[in-house]
Amino acid sequence: MSALSRKIAKTVKIDRISAIWIIPIVTLGIGIWMLYSHFAEQGKSVTLLAHDASGIVAGKTVIRSRSVDVGIVESVTLSKDYKKVVIHGRINKDMEPLVKNDSIFWIVKPQIGREGVTGLGTLLSGVYIELVAGKDQSDFNDKPFSLSDTPPLTAPNEAGIRINLESSQSGVIPRGASVLFRGYRVGNVETSDFDIQSRKMKYQLFISKPYDTLITQNVRFWKEGGVNLSLSSQGANLDIPSIDVLLSGGISFDVPDGTKFGEPVKPFATYQLYQNKKSIQDSQYTDYHEFLLFFNDSISGLEVGAPVEYRGIRIGSVSQVPFYTRKILATNPISNHNIPVLIRIEPGRLSDVLEQPTDLAKIIINEQHNGLRAALKSANFITGALYIDLNYYSEYQNTPFETQSQAFGYDTIMTVPAGLSQLQAKLLQTLDNFNKLPLDKTVNELNQSLQKSQKLLESLTAITNSKDMQNLPKELKTTIESLNKTLQSLQPGSALHNQLQTDLQKFESMMDQLSPVLDTLNDKSNSLIFAAPKKQDPQPKARGH
Template sequence: MATSSKLAKIIKIRAISAIWIIPIVTAIVGIWIIYAHFADRGISFTLLAKDANGIIAGKTVIKNRSVDVGIVDEVTLSDDYKQVVIKGRIYNDMAPLLKNDSIFWVVKPEIGRDGVTGLGTILSGVYIELVAGNDTHSFQHKPFVLSDTPPLSDPSIKGIRLNLESEQNGVIPRGASVMFHGYRVGNVETSEFDIEARKMKYQIFITKPYDVLVTQNVRFWKEGGINLTLSSQGASLDVPSLDVLMSGGISFDLPDGSKLGAPAEQNAVYKLYEDKKAIKDSQYTEYKEFLVMLSDSISGLSEGVPVEYHGIRLGTVSKVPFYTAEMLEKSSILNKRVPILIRIEPDRLSELVDEKIDIAALIMKEQENGLRASLKTSNMFTGAMYIDLDFYPDLKNKFDPKMAKQFGYDTIEATSTGIAQIQSKVMQLLDNFNNLPINNTVSQLNQSLASSQRLMDSLNRVMASKEMQNMPKDLQKTLRSLNETMKELQPGSELNNQMKESLQKVQQMMDELTPLLNTLNDKSNALIFSAPPKKDQEPQAKGKK
């Protein structure tokens, strides 16, 4: 029986071996984990800081309202080693908090004007606080500045920011109050000194709804000092609150009589005045300058004091003293008269009369009728002076038109009055009294007493003689009366003692007046202001000068 052979058919199967399932699944899971890791990292950003005190990569968290919203990934130095570069990230679900104007600062334990803050970081460590901004543009990944202190105003709070400039001494610290009629409506955000402009510059923030109080015509001034005012109505003491007294503050308001004006614009620039009194003078921008040549001492006269007529303020003293190159060329600085510059401000009269008066022209005209400027004392305690305009009848028709304009300025003639006249009269009286011949009078009186004594001795001899009995009775009576009168002038008598006592008092008074006269010769205003102490003369050795 024959057998037949068959060939086996080989078929190649293209299939993945089951052994590859595990590596493939592992790779897929790994890729998913990596994707999920980077997808959940959130948005990265960069912070720039002066130092990294307390900030640790991988541990320091970023919070908003005490909720974790991110973490610090890396802390390094910049390429120039001058600042710290902190790289962090915000979680995806918190990404809307990160905007171009967001603010970051370090929260740590601090003791400030508002008390103790950040105590919770003693155990947990410092963290970074984030406050979202208001910018609506897409995030540009620019570095943020990490501040050491929190912002005084939340960026989400609406209001108006203004810039103030001050040339006055003293600094108002960051965080000081901004007030309107004593009520706090904002605060000082920044306080820095501009070296180039040589001014203090402040940025203030006034919150809504109080921002409508700020218009273009408002004035800002410094608060914080104790103000003591002495006037004819008495003394007034203004003491601010303890917070303002210790840290200072800024107030604003409209000057009296000013209109509201247009609303203020964001970041507008205003001048910061020294006090509330200074803002009243700031509204008088129209003025006419006059030159006043004073022959009296200007000690006690300062810039900013008033120029008055019968108590009505007409202007302000501008420069004390006032010298120009032309003045120094034509006359010496050691002249008999000291020039000062004043401003006559006609708008001051608009509060008293409705019609506009050309007060500057009126002053020049009325000098022919005796109108003159003089120094008057405004405060006897401080020695402060002011310029007073008044009429002097004895100077009528004595105005020289050639003196109406000097050194290019309209000039108001000046006269001496007030304290200067009193001092002059006192000096003249004391000089006249000092010139009295007191010593000659005393000497002549002593000679008269000696002659009276000799006459008394002669009368006694006549009264005891026999010829006295032969004289007529009327003559005897006259001699007896003369004898009694002369007895009263004898040494030891009451009249003689009174005359000697009176002469001693006159001599004592002259001895006491001598130092006063010497002091007044050295300093004419020593009756009001204390004179400088004099050094006692020291004896010199023989042969030395």
């Protein structure tokens, strides 16, 4: 046997683990613990869907709530259909209660809006994602959130009430518009959408606490935002809203005059949006009786909602103008010049006047036998608006009328021509009579007279332009000057006047001397030839003889 075979080593089996394995085992345990600790402290993962990822950087863009970092964006990718941006973020462990099913995320960046300039701080730090916690207490369902470009108008956890409005009117009230109660802002318009199927605008309003108690069953909503100018018998009324409402519009609400507030409503109750405050007054009269009227006058200026009055007291409203149905059109009403108008008699308008309920429709039907008629009257001469007036007319009293007279299934009210129509008819009759006058003959005679007058004027013009007529003023002026000189020479103090005065004195003296001779000639005309007898002196006589 060789020496090699004699030196084979002996093997011994060891029953315990070697101490060398302690180090890798401890290292593996530490690694597992660190890995578990890392994932355990990461918090919830959230998925956000956006239209674009402008300014968002994975590992850098933070998620904040009230300016406190609560998470970070881990990755930014595109969706499988490449139509949206998928952003994966991680919320810190201690901030997990902020993430609920109704939480809201939006991007904060520099913007200019209704509230002014916001997000200026992001110019240096970059954009970030803001988180507002919701109030849904159900289990988190890991559904993706929508990442909005604009902040929410109201936080999900803000106390208040949300309601819905429907409107078939033209015009849109934008998101963020004010909601007012008697001019005071109590909320805002959260959403403004158009429903294609119903063809109506639908709005969601938020009324903050404590003003949510103002939303009751009897409140009515109407549009604000325009300058309202109303003309009435009391004068003109100009209503101008605030600048904020004037620029962006708004919605006001209140209860109609004379109506109680009613009971509170549940969230997301639906209301109708009216055109203006005036229209909400008519919405409370749900009890009415319809009458059909036929007018032979023009209804231009008569609109839906126009008042129906009895001697100045409103008792109803115009429902449809003109009112055409298939039955009415089948009778060809245009050929008989009668235009149908449907009105509503609303007894509720007299609730403050009448102590007991009255069948107003029955009274109107019966009183037509006594001359009650309907007529179109002018409500405003400037705008041309019309209303329907019910009144008694003496010329129609005791006229035959069927108390159950109906037309096309509606009770009727007989009509009379309006005052303006009567005036127009008289004016047309006057114009017709004027047209019948022999104006042609009168005009011909007038033309002949004018021609003769023209010839006379031409003759006078020729005479005036002749040399004799032109020299006449000069000769007349010379005569007047001579007469003036003559009159000046006869004035007192002039030589001619003094000479005439002296001659008149001499003539008077001569007449005194001739007086005896004239007396003698009067007694005896031949005394100049024969001597006149001497006269005896008169003898005095005794008294009584």
